Amino acid sequence: MIGKKMARSLLILLTFALILSSFSMGVFANGSKGNLDITPLETAELFGEHDLKSSDLTTVIVELKAASIVEAKNKGQKQSKANLKKEREQVIGALKGSAAKVKREYDHVFSGFAVELPANQIPQLLSTPGVKAVYPNVTYTVDAFDPQEIDAEAFSPAMMDSAPFIGSDLAWDAGFTGKGVTVAIIDTGVDYTHPDLVHAFGDYKGWDFVDNDNDPQEGPGQYHGTHVAGTVAANGGIKGVAPEANLLAYRVLGPNGGTTADVVAGIELAVQDGADIMNLSLGNTLNNPDWATSIALDWAMAEGVVAVTSNGNSGPNNWTVGSPGTSRDAISVGATQLPYNVFTSIISTTEGLDYPSAKVMGFPNEEELLALNDGEYEFVYVGLGAVADFEGKDLTGKIALISRGEFAFVDKATNAKNAGAVGAIIYNNVAGEHADVPGMAVPTIKTTLADGQKLLAELEAGNNTVSFNIEFDKAVGETMAGFSSRGPVTHTWMIKPDVSAPGVNIVSTFPGETYAALQGTSMSAPHVAGAAALILHANPSWGPDEVKAALMNTAEDMIDPATGKVYAHNSQGAGSIRVLDAINATTLVVPGSYSFGKFVKVDDVQVEKQSFTIKNLSNERKRYSFKVEFAGNPKGIKVMTSNSLNVPANKTQQVNFNVQVDTSKLEPGYYEATIKVSDGSTTIDVPSILFVGEPDYPRVTGAFMGKEADGSYYVGSYLPGGAEVIEYDIYVLGPGNTIGGFVDTIGSFENVPSPIHEFSWDGTVQNGINLPNGDWVLGVYVEKAGVTEYKAYLVTKN
Numbered sequence: 001m002i003g004k005k006m007a008r009s010l011l012i013l014l015t016f017a018l019i020l021s022s023f024s025m026g027v028f029a030n031g032s033k034g035n036l037d038i039t040p041l042e043t044a045e046l047f048g049e050h051d052l053k054s055s056d057l058t059t060v061i062v063e064l065k066a067a068s069i070v071e072a073k074n075k076g077q078k079q080s081k082a083n084l085k086k087e088r089e090q091v092i093g094a095l096k097g098s099a100a101k102v103k104r105e106y107d108h109v110f111s112g113f114a115v116e117l118p119a120n121q122i123p124q125l126l127s128t129p130g131v132k133a134v135y136p137n138v139t140y141t142v143d144a145f146d147p148q149e150i151d152a153e154a155f156s157p158a159m160m161d162s163a164p165f166i167g168s169d170l171a172w173d174a175g176f177t178g179k180g181v182t183v184a185i186i187d188t189g190v191d192y193t194h195p196d197l198v199h200a201f202g203d204y205k206g207w208d209f210v211d212n213d214n215d216p217q218e219g220p221g222q223y224h225g226t227h228v229a230g231t232v233a234a235n236g237g238i239k240g241v242a243p244e245a246n247l248l249a250y251r252v253l254g255p256n257g258g259t260t261a262d263v264v265a266g267i268e269l270a271v272q273d274g275a276d277i278m279n280l281s282l283g284n285t286l287n288n289p290d291w292a293t294s295i296a297l298d299w300a301m302a303e304g305v306v307a308v309t310s311n312g313n314s315g316p317n318n319w320t321v322g323s324p325g326t327s328r329d330a331i332s333v334g335a336t337q338l339p340y341n342v343f344t345s346i347i348s349t350t351e352g353l354d355y356p357s358a359k360v361m362g363f364p365n366e367e368e369l370l371a372l373n374d375g376e377y378e379f380v381y382v383g384l385g386a387v388a389d390f391e392g393k394d395l396t397g398k399i400a401l402i403s404r405g406e407f408a409f410v411d412k413a414t415n416a417k418n419a420g421a422v423g424a425i426i427y428n429n430v431a432g433e434h435a436d437v438p439g440m441a442v443p444t445i446k447t448t449l450a451d452g453q454k455l456l457a458e459l460e461a462g463n464n465t466v467s468f469n470i471e472f473d474k475a476v477g478e479t480m481a482g483f484s485s486r487g488p489v490t491h492t493w494m495i496k497p498d499v500s501a502p503g504v505n506i507v508s509t510f511p512g513e514t515y516a517a518l519q520g521t522s523m524s525a526p527h528v529a530g531a532a533a534l535i536l537h538a539n540p541s542w543g544p545d546e547v548k549a550a551l552m553n554t555a556e557d558m559i560d561p562a563t564g565k566v567y568a569h570n571s572q573g574a575g576s577i578r579v580l581d582a583i584n585a586t587t588l589v590v591p592g593s594y595s596f597g598k599f600v601k602v603d604d605v606q607v608e609k610q611s612f613t614i615k616n617l618s619n620e621r622k623r624y625s626f627k628v629e630f631a632g633n634p635k636g637i638k639v640m641t642s643n644s645l646n647v648p649a650n651k652t653q654q655v656n657f658n659v660q661v662d663t664s665k666l667e668p669g670y671y672e673a674t675i676k677v678s679d680g681s682t683t684i685d686v687p688s689i690l691f692v693g694e695p696d697y698p699r700v701t702g703a704f705m706g707k708e709a710d711g712s713y714y715v716g717s718y719l720p721g722g723a724e725v726i727e728y729d730i731y732v733l734g735p736g737n738t739i740g741g742f743v744d745t746i747g748s749f750e751n752v753p754s755p756i757h758e759f760s761w762d763g764t765v766q767n768g769i770n771l772p773n774g775d776w777v778l779g780v781y782v783e784k785a786g787v788t789e790y791k792a793y794l795v796t797k798n
Contacts, residue, residue, distance in 0.1 A: 049757050062115060084107040109296045139284060152408055154435045156362070157237055179244040237515065289494075362437040377423070385416060395420045481503055535582055587679055596608060614645065615651075626643070670695070672689050675688055780793070
């Protein structure tokens with residue numbers, strides 16, 4: 001076995017990660033002697049792995065059997081806060097005399113509490129009457145990166161071009177601005193004093209779960225929540241997607257991230273505070289839908305609150321979506337890059353003199369930019385381009401030569417236009433290149449300081465004319481961002497993301513009355529939250545399912561420039577959102593995407609029943625036809641349903657169909673389909689997938705090692721689907737970060753559940769030798785459902 005693994009390891013691309021974790025687990029077995037009567041004890045379900053022998057403190061989330069207020073309401077049951085308090089106290093009371101300390105209590109969208117206790121008391125908790133499940137208190141971080149603060153000089157309102165791109169301005173023109181709709185920002189807090197955000201906050205601003213007070217102001221050194229809030233509802237220097245929406249802020253992430261306990265508390269309070277929509281631009285890397293956060297989001301949706309969450313930034317491979325983007329009901333959002341045209345630019349004065357740094361900086365429209373190619377222009381130096389700098393100078397039909405400095409580029413261009421100029425050249429006042437600024441008042445070319453000095457020298461020499469050669473280079477359409485996480489979700493096999501929205505170089509509000517550009521699915525989610533606010537303003541009777549379906553049913557497919565084909569469903573979801581189309585939808589297909597699941601019978605026919613609903617929102621009867629198209633038209637898959645269905649005006653009907661898969665005619669793998677629903681004039685595409693055989697999700701997605709207080713070590717891995725066999729090997733770290741010689745197998749286990757496995761290691765290897773401190777390679781071998789996988793990670797023993 002060891003020899004095979006060493007040979008196999010030579011073919012492995014070594015992936016390095018040092019992942020710290022607060023989870024631990026123990027492996028224990030029950031045995032018996034003689035003929036004893038044994039009665040199995042009823043225990044709650046335990047998620048994650050925990051060292052059940054350790055006395056170290058750990059925090060877990062306890063779910064009670066008693067339904068939450070919202071769950072009971074949706075099931076037609078009676079429930080009250082007083083009864084839930086009693087249920088919690090009974091369970092908590094069973095832990096009296098221990099070191100257990102309750103951290104949070106929940107009753108609205110999640111029934112239970114967060115508790116800190118010694119890990120070896122978890123078994124007692126599992127066997128306590130009234131406990132349904134115990135979840136780990138995982139860490140959440142923001143799904144954003146690469147913040148670039150924009151100084152006042154470079155700022156232009158036109159930088160916020162992503163809101164108009166998804167059709168927000170068209171919705172505004174139609175009278176829908178998000179007025180009267182409340183959006184909860186569950187994040188790092190919000191700088192509610194920012195001039196662009198003041199209008200959106202009332203006296204009650206939300207809650208800070210990090211500092212436990214009623215001031216959810218963005219934490220010191222943090223900026224994420226303010227940026228997210230601006231994308232939703234800024235109304236000042238820039239306009240967010242829903243500029244007249246109301247905002248509430250819930251600070252659940254501190255400088256080092258946050259935990260399940262606080263995220264669930266934020267969701268619960270947002271629902272109780274009357275939010276119509278909530279945005280969670282946060283996540284972790286665990287691809288699993290069964291977590292306390294997902295449960296809370298699903299019941300929030302059931303209560304009528306539209307929950308929007310980022311899909312994660314671990315793309316572009318499949319299976320990289322993380323919680324809470326894995327939620328069954330919440331709207332998960334992927335990130336796109338906006339389309340753009342690329343132009344080249346050459347400026348010429350005296351023959352033989354060139355300006356290699358010349359680039360297009362910004363322009364009001366492409367027609368005015370390309371018009372600069374028509375002829376030769378006189379150019380005039382106007383210093384910094386202030387209003388006073390133009391006094392006494394004739395700029396009519398000419399080009400303004402301007403120096404960077406003192407105030408915003410956009411104001412310099414505006415002053416040039418007001419003086420009659422048809423264009424501008426702005427040169428840098430320091431070495432290097434300065435920023436592009438979309439939406440300048442006149443077509444503007446930028447150059448370096450060196451090329452600007454050449455132009456000044458030309459004027460001094462009496463050469464005061466300039467010509468341009470500006471050419472279209474290429475068009476790049478809206479594309480999926482490479483970092484955007486992809487689905488599907490393990491266990492449910494659902495398509496994620498649900499939809500996509502702009503998430504690259506998004507300009508929004510920044511603490512301290514400034515602006516910044518950020519990237520990430522964190523930036524995409526608030527576009528959808530803002531879009532949901534516009535939809536609810538236009539259709540106040542709609543619930544979360546209608547909002548979600550409208551966004552998905554009207555989304556536009558995007559083309560992958562690398563292949564020339566439409567992106568896979570697990571990359572783009574239903575596509576890129578278009579707000580006005582969603583507002584005006586006359587038919588809704590719910591749900592907006594479908595997973596037919598797994599077909600695992602070997603060389604046999606398997607049939608699964610499925611259904612969806614059609615909502616005819618129009619005032620006339622409609623006849624709908626259905627067609628299911630599988631990519632590549634594979635033999636062995638057959639979908640049986642009625643050819644058409646009549647749905648009366650303003651009515652909803654269910655469509656039933658059977659999916660038959662003959663696995664003897666199909667290779668194992670992933671099959672993608674589109675359900676086309678047509679009313680004769682409009683066709684709605686519903687993304688669908690199915691799997692033949694066990695899906696190809698990664699068997700292991702990460703590993704970790706850390707030192708306990710008692711000197712032992714916790715070692716473990718992340719297993720989305722669990723493992724039938726898992727082994728941990730130590731290797732020497734070879735030259736150039738390669739796998740060196742085999743040392744020992746330090747752990748071997750069978751039938752390990754998902755999604756986290758961990759065990760305690762005493763730090764010794766063969767013959768009880770203590771492994772020296774330093775860098776080593778940890779190899780993880782996994783077998784699951786006939787698939788084996790071996791990955792290696794750099795770890796440090798100290």
